[in-house]
Amino acid sequence: MKKIVLASGNAGKLKEFREILKGYEIVTPKDIGVDFDVEETGETFYENALIKARALYELCHLPTVADDSGLCVDVLGGAPGVYSARYEGGMIRLLKELTGVKNRAAHFTSCIVYYDGENIIEATGYVYGKIADAPHGNNGFGYDPVFMSDELGKTFGAATSEEKNAISHRRRALDALFAKLNANKA
Numbered sequence: 684m685k686k687i688v689l690a691s692g693n694a695g696k697l698k699e700f701r702e703i704l705k706g707y708e709i710v711t712p713k714d715i716g717v718d719f720d721v722e723e724t725g726e727t728f729y730e731n732a733l734i735k736a737r738a739l740y741e742l743c744h745l746p747t748v749a750d751d752s753g754l755c756v757d758v759l760g761g762a763p764g765v766y767s768a769r770y771e772g773g774m775i776r777l778l779k780e781l782t783g784v785k786n787r788a789a790h791f792t793s794c795i796v797y798y799d800g801e802n803i804i805e806a807t808g809y810v811y812g813k814i815a816d817a818p819h820g821n822n823g824f825g826y827d828p829v830f831m832s833d834e835l836g837k838t839f840g841a842a843t844s845e846e847k848n849a850i851s852h853r854r855r856a857l858d859a860l861f862a863k864l865n866a867n868k869a
C-alpha cells in the first residue's frame with residue numbers, strides 16, 4: 684500500500700484522513716521517526732498547506748499531505764481566515780465584533796495539498812453557515828459552538844461528530860483530494 688505522511692499529529696485529523704483516503708497507508712511524522720514543526724507563514728490556506736507539505740517532504744522524502752483550515756466571516760472581509768488559530772480571544776472576540784451585526788454569513792474552508800517531490804495536488808472544501816448570537820453545544824473544537832450550519836440547522840457544537848464530519852469543509856476537501864489522487868494515479 685502506498686505510504687503518505689500526514690503533516691499533523693492530531694488524532695482526529697489522522698482518523699478522518701485514514702477513513703477517506705482508502706487504499707493509502709496514512710502515517711504521522713512520529714510514526715516514521717521524524718520531528719516535524721514548521722511555521723505557517725503563508726497568506727492563504729493553499730500557501731500554508733503547501734509550505735507544510737513541502738517541508739515535511741524535505742524531511743522524509745515520502746509523499747506527504749498537509750491541510751490548512753479556518754473560519755471566514757463575510758462582514759469581516761474573510762477574517763479570521765488563515766489566522767483563525769492565532770485570532771486572540773477566539774469565539775468570544777468574534778461574538779463581540781458581530782454584536783448588532785445583521786449579516787452573519789460565514790464559512791469554514793479547508794485546503795489540503797498532496798506533494799511527492801514532483802506533483803502538487805490540491806483540493807479545497809467549504810461549508811456554509813452563520814455566526815450564532817451565542818455559543819450552543821460543547822461538541823467539536825474551536826469555533827464549532829458559534830458556527831450555525833445552514834445544512835444541519837444547528838451549530839457544529841450541538842451536532843454529533845458524525846453529523847459534522849459528513850458535511851464538513853475537511854471532509855469535502857478530502858473527498859475531492861481522494862478523487863484527484865485516483866484520477867492522477869499518484
Ligand code: IMP
Pocket residue numbers: 750751752753754767768791823824825826827839851
Ligand atoms: P489549522 O489547524 O492550522 O488548520 O488551524 C485551524 C484553526 O481554524 C483552528 O485552530 C480553529 O480555530 C479553526 N477551525 C478549523 N476547522 C475548524 C472546525 O472544524 N471547527 C472549528 N474551528 C475550526
